Amino acid sequence: MSLTAIIHNAKDVVTSLPILVTAVGPILLVPVAIYAFTTISYHISLSGLENARQKSKVVSPPLLPYSLPLLGNAFAFLSKTPGKFWRSLAGILSKHPAMSILTVYMGGRKLHVLHSPTAVTSLFKARNVSRSGFNRDIIVKAMMLNKQDDKAIYGQGSSNVELFEHKQYEIYNKYLLATNAVTQLTHKFNEVLQRELAAYCDKINVPLQSNKDDEWHSIPMVSFLKEHMFTASTLALYGSKIFDFVPNLADKYWHFDTGLLARLYGLPRYFYPDAYAGIEEYHAGIMKWIEAGNAHHDGLPPLDMEWEEWAGSAVVRARRHMYTEMGISVAGMASFDMGFMFGLSSNAIPCTNWLLCHLLSPSNSTLLAKVQTEVDAARLPGGKIDMPTLLAAPYLTSAFNETLRHYVDVLVTRELNTDMVIENHFLPAGDVIMAPIFLAHHDGQEWNTQPSPYGDKRGVMPPENVWYGERFLKIDEKTGKAALSTREAAGKFIPWGGGAQICPGRVFAKQEVLAAVATFLGRFEVRFEEFLESTGKDGKMGKGLGRDEKSGFPVVKKQYSGNGVVAIEGDLRIGVRMRAGDDEWAESA
Numbered sequence: 001m002s003l004t005a006i007i008h009n010a011k012d013v014v015t016s017l018p019i020l021v022t023a024v025g026p027i028l029l030v031p032v033a034i035y036a037f038t039t040i041s042y043h044i045s046l047s048g049l050e051n052a053r054q055k056s057k058v059v060s061p062p063l064l065p066y067s068l069p070l071l072g073n074a075f076a077f078l079s080k081t082p083g084k085f086w087r088s089l090a091g092i093l094s095k096h097p098a099m100s101i102l103t104v105y106m107g108g109r110k111l112h113v114l115h116s117p118t119a120v121t122s123l124f125k126a127r128n129v130s131r132s133g134f135n136r137d138i139i140v141k142a143m144m145l146n147k148q149d150d151k152a153i154y155g156q157g158s159s160n161v162e163l164f165e166h167k168q169y170e171i172y173n174k175y176l177l178a179t180n181a182v183t184q185l186t187h188k189f190n191e192v193l194q195r196e197l198a199a200y201c202d203k204i205n206v207p208l209q210s211n212k213d214d215e216w217h218s219i220p221m222v223s224f225l226k227e228h229m230f231t232a233s234t235l236a237l238y239g240s241k242i243f244d245f246v247p248n249l250a251d252k253y254w255h256f257d258t259g260l261l262a263r264l265y266g267l268p269r270y271f272y273p274d275a276y277a278g279i280e281e282y283h284a285g286i287m288k289w290i291e292a293g294n295a296h297h298d299g300l301p302p303l304d305m306e307w308e309e310w311a312g313s314a315v316v317r318a319r320r321h322m323y324t325e326m327g328i329s330v331a332g333m334a335s336f337d338m339g340f341m342f343g344l345s346s347n348a349i350p351c352t353n354w355l356l357c358h359l360l361s362p363s364n365s366t367l368l369a370k371v372q373t374e375v376d377a378a379r380l381p382g383g384k385i386d387m388p389t390l391l392a393a394p395y396l397t398s399a400f401n402e403t404l405r406h407y408v409d410v411l412v413t414r415e416l417n418t419d420m421v422i423e424n425h426f427l428p429a430g431d432v433i434m435a436p437i438f439l440a441h442h443d444g445q446e447w448n449t450q451p452s453p454y455g456d457k458r459g460v461m462p463p464e465n466v467w468y469g470e471r472f473l474k475i476d477e478k479t480g481k482a483a484l485s486t487r488e489a490a491g492k493f494i495p496w497g498g499g500a501q502i503c504p505g506r507v508f509a510k511q512e513v514l515a516a517v518a519t520f521l522g523r524f525e526v527r528f529e530e531f532l533e534s535t536g537k538d539g540k541m542g543k544g545l546g547r548d549e550k551s552g553f554p555v556v557k558k559q560y561s562g563n564g565v566v567a568i569e570g571d572l573r574i575g576v577r578m579r580a581g582d583d584e585w586a587e588s589a
């Protein structure tokens with residue numbers, strides 16, 4: 001029983017609820033009775049927890065009270081305010097420190113939510129857990145994997161899934177995580193991003209060679225970066241030809257990205273046409289691109305080069321070889337490419353945007369000045385970036401970590417292959433356990449009690465619901481020098497998930513985000529102008545598309561929970577002009 005199967009059942013109950021209510025109208029007292037019963041059991045198991053812990057007795061985790069038969073807590077879980085459900089759980093959990101795992105009931109099944117850092121760490125250390133059921137649901141329901149390939153890889157009794165996942169991670173280790181692979185990818189990404197920015201400047205007549213009294217040019221930063229980062233990272237990983245075979249690739253991708261959870265949770269196309277619109281064209285375009293590449297190469301793309309225009313980076317080409325060896329069809333490969341593109345873009349791009357929104361917001365000029373100094377220290381001639389210097393910059397990396405802490409919302413889900421005991425809690429084989437990143441990162445108990453980076457005299461950190469760029473720093477009172485804090489404990493800050501299934505793109509992702517910030521602040525002189533609403537479909541600023549009413553700062557877009565870094569609603573109009581002394585850019589661009 002996978003997570004989506006649970007949600008699926010819950011959704012079916014929701015759909016049949018009107019029938020249920022009409023049929024059993026007279027027994028509307030049932031919810032009251034269920035609520036009373038589950039509340040009593042909950043309190044009994046809570047009161048037994050401390051005792052059980054002292055005696056090292058193994059017990060089932062408490063089950064969160066609910067009132068609706070079968071449905072349980074599914075309504076609350078399917079909230080369209082990201083983080084709402086987890087915040088409500090965090091409130092309950094904070095009152096009961098002995099409760100490190102809480103079970104919620106949805107669609108007739110149980111889902112065990114891990115809360116304490118120790119429980120999360122135990123899950124990441126566990127060897128007999130897997131995510132293949134979850135992966136399969138995503139690729140089949142949200143990315144159109146066809147029946148034949150589904151059966152070949154994930155089918156009952158097929159031992160292919162282990163082999164498949166093993167080979168995939170071998171490829172990631174070699175071509176996505178290894179230092180030279182990351183260096184190559186970051187280099188390519190940066191080269192394309194610089195070219196993109198130069199082309200943009202050319203379009204709006206910003207001279208690449210700056211003068212002191214050049215005019216400022218206004219741009220909507222969020223939509224600007226979303227577009228150019230997408231092009232740069234997709235081109236670096238996938239090559240340039242894909243843009244010819246999938247017209248309006250960026251639009252297709254973002255539409256696909258937005259509808260992902262609705263498709264994964266199996267919401268019917270009839271009622272949610274937008275979640276499915278354009279997905280066939282997107283998939284078909286990728287297939288055409290794969291076929292044209294194969295025709296061009298007269299077979300598979302070569303592996304012995306850094307990058308080539310048809311299939312881009314080595315990680316993408318190696319995946320192509322692997323799928324072919326495993327007999328996967330071109331249609332299947334297109335689905336797996338959609339999956340990898342989601343990993344590539346769904347987190348890193350909004351993460352960069354949130355980070356820059358905070359840095360450029362007018363209330364943050366002090367922090368921006370610190371980051372600007374760090375970026376300038378990592379600037380090399382010709383638009384190149386000294387990555388080791390950038391990666392060691394305390395203010396920038398702390399603000400990056402804080403952005404991950406505040407905005408990552410991934411449901412780290414595992415199925416148990418064997419019974420497991422975590423912190424005195426018994427979890428039976430076959431059950432689904434989840435370490436929601438949002439819950440770990442917004443746990444007031446853990447985050448709000450830490451001393452300020454400026455030392456205990458300044459009190460504690462700002463609360464967890466505030467983005468605080470210096471949160472990961474320790475600042476020497478006497479010298480004012482910033483260093484990384486070592487306070488952060490394992491299992492509490494988990495933006496990449498963990499264990500065998502940890503995000504394989506994490507090393508590149510960090511470099512990509514930091515390089516994008518450094519390129520942006522390194523090339524342009526920037527100034528805040530005003531907060532904007534999001535860009536509507538017609539390319540104009542929309543009305544009522546959301547931003548914070550008081551401050552004007554962008555807000556988190558209303559979506560189902562679990563889509564990765566939460567999407568941004570709102571924008572910043574900023575003025576840009578070329579920084580003086582960028583003659584080299586004109587040459588490199």
Ligand code: HEM
Pocket residue numbers: 131135168176340343344345347348351404408410412413495496497498499501502503504505506508509510565
């Ligand atoms: C800020 C950026 C990113 C964040 C916060 C992030 C986070 C995550 C998380 C939490 C997971 C699930 C891990 C687990 O279950 O334990 C994951 C999986 C994954 N990520 Fe990332 N990621 C980011 C960027 C990237 C990039 C840039 C790539 C590709 C170049 C990538 C590729 C993947 C892939 C392929 C998987 C699935 C692995 C599998 O097949 O099981 N990610 N990511």
Ligand SMILES: *[C@@H]1O[C@H](CO)[C@@H](O)[C@H](O)[C@H]1NC(C)=O
Pocket residue numbers: 394397398401472473484485
């Ligand atoms: C940011 O988080 C990573 C873990 O992902 C950690 O290794 C690093 O030290 C953190 N950086 C800072 C500035 O705290």
Ligand SMILES: *[C@@H]1O[C@H](CO)[C@@H](O)[C@H](O)[C@H]1NC(C)=O
Pocket residue numbers: 127128417418
């Ligand atoms: C892992 O699970 C399998 C059953 O799926 C079982 O046979 C095996 O003993 C388990 N291994 C460990 C280390 O628990």
Ligand SMILES: *[C@@H]1O[C@H](CO)[C@@H](O)[C@H](O)[C@H]1NC(C)=O
Pocket residue numbers: 357358359361363364367462466467468469470553
């Ligand atoms: C600006 O930065 C400060 C310090 O990191 C933080 O407290 C504040 O929330 C930030 N404001 C915005 C709008 O990002």
